Amino acid sequence: MDWGMKNRLSQLIKPNGRCMYLPIDHGYFQGPTTKLERPGETIKPILEYSDALFCTRGVLRACINPQNSKPIILRISGGTSMVGKDLANEEITTSMEEALRLNVSGVGLSVFIGSDYEKETLLNLAKVVNEAERYGMPVMAVTAVGKELEKRDARYLALCCRICAELGAKVVKTYWCENFEKVTNGCPVPVVMAGGPKVGSDREVFEFVHDGMQKGSIGVNLGRNIWQNEHPVPMIKALRAIIHENATVDKADKIFNEAKKNK
Numbered sequence: 001m002d003w004g005m006k007n008r009l010s011q012l013i014k015p016n017g018r019c020m021y022l023p024i025d026h027g028y029f030q031g032p033t034t035k036l037e038r039p040g041e042t043i044k045p046i047l048e049y050s051d052a053l054f055c056t057r058g059v060l061r062a063c064i065n066p067q068n069s070k071p072i073i074l075r076i077s078g079g080t081s082m083v084g085k086d087l088a089n090e091e092i093t094t095s096m097e098e099a100l101r102l103n104v105s106g107v108g109l110s111v112f113i114g115s116d117y118e119k120e121t122l123l124n125l126a127k128v129v130n131e132a133e134r135y136g137m138p139v140m141a142v143t144a145v146g147k148e149l150e151k152r153d154a155r156y157l158a159l160c161c162r163i164c165a166e167l168g169a170k171v172v173k174t175y176w177c178e179n180f181e182k183v184t185n186g187c188p189v190p191v192v193m194a195g196g197p198k199v200g201s202d203r204e205v206f207e208f209v210h211d212g213m214q215k216g217s218i219g220v221n222l223g224r225n226i227w228q229n230e231h232p233v234p235m236i237k238a239l240r241a242i243i244h245e246n247a248t249v250d251k252a253d254k255i256f257n258e259a260k261k262n263k
């Protein structure tokens with residue numbers, strides 16, 4: 001592996017092999033998502049607890065201070081919206097030249113396996129990897145399910161993650177699910193977990209992240225369950241402890257409650 005690729009990957013995966021990515025890319029198809037109306041304000045108190053930020057070039061240029069940033073994973077796919085015909089019909093929106101100009105540490109794009117646009121989105125990934133390898137740019141594949149959240153089971157997600165790895169993704173972002181070891185065991189590159197829509201209780205977030213870490217994930221790319229929480233700083237602190245300090249669910253709960261008191 002060349003120096004540039006190694007250097008970028010080392011910004012995205014910490015020396016302990018773990019990572020905590022903070023995604024704020026949701027607006028690219030959801031518009032002004034709740035609590036992400038002003039992305040710059042949303043991330044202000046929580047950015048310091050993350051290892052990298054996942055966002056589009058528009059939000060990066062408009063809302064993120066270039067002098068005080070974290071490593072960036074640039075979302076480079078899109079072209080569809082919540083109110084359009086089919087979320088899966090994505091194309092590549094942002095060139096590798098832009099990614100290099102913005103000095104990002106990685107690029108990320110979605111694939112929609114099992115959808116009408118499976119082939120197109122997988123070829124998007126393959127083509128992006130061809131180009132990214134030339135420039136030493138890590139690619140994070142996002143196994144997207146669009147509005148079909150019920151698709152999130154181990155058999156389907158294992159299939160998705162493996163295909164992304166086969167096509168050359170350096171990291172795969174997928175959803176946590178029951179029997180998550182089936183997903184990580186079948187994927188030869190690191191797997192990170194997204195949260196999806198906000199779950200019922202704070203403890204549930206700690207539970208699924210802890211379970212996923214025990215079952216082979218290297219970390220999270222977790223958005224709404226952090227910044228839509230009433231207490232985003234305590235939440236990210238507790239999750240960081242699970243990821244980087246092997247905290248148990250009880251310990252994370254304690255960190256969360258103490259941080260809430262000390263606010």
Ligand code: 5RP
Nearest residue numbers: 023194195196221222223224
């Ligand atoms: C949106 C994404 C998000 O980055 C990903 O889903 C993680 O965010 P969340 O934890 O809110 O689901 O790819 O398209």
